[in-house]
Amino acid sequence: MLNKIEEVIKKEIRPYLLSHYGDMEVVSYHNGTLYVRLLGHCQNCPSAELTAQDIIESKLKEYIPEIKEVILNKDISEDLYTLAKEILNKKSRSKDEYMS
Secondary structure (H helix, E strand, O other): OHHHHHHHHHHHHHHHHHHOOEEEEEEEEEOOEEEEEEEEOOOOOOOHHHHHHHHHHHHHHHHOOOOOEEEEOOOOOHHHHHHHHHHHHHHHHHHHHHHO
C-alpha cells in the first residue's frame, strides 16, 4: 500500500507542492488513515490544513479508495519552538515596558 501511496504522491501531489516551495512525507499508514507531514514552505503555511484535505486527501482518495482520511502531523522542530518562544517573550517584554 505504501508503494501505491508514494507513487500517487510523486506523480499527482508533489509537483503541486514543489510549485509552492514545499513538499511532504508520509509518516505512517494504518487502517485507511494516512499520516503526513508537510515540509518546506508548506510546513508553516496558514493553509496547511486545507492543503492536506483539499489537495492531498482528495487526490489520494481519487486513486486509492482504501484511504479514508489524511491527517496532518503538526509537530514542529525544537528550533522553531525556541524561536517562537523568543519572539513571544520579546513582545511580552515590550508590552510590559509600554505599560509601565
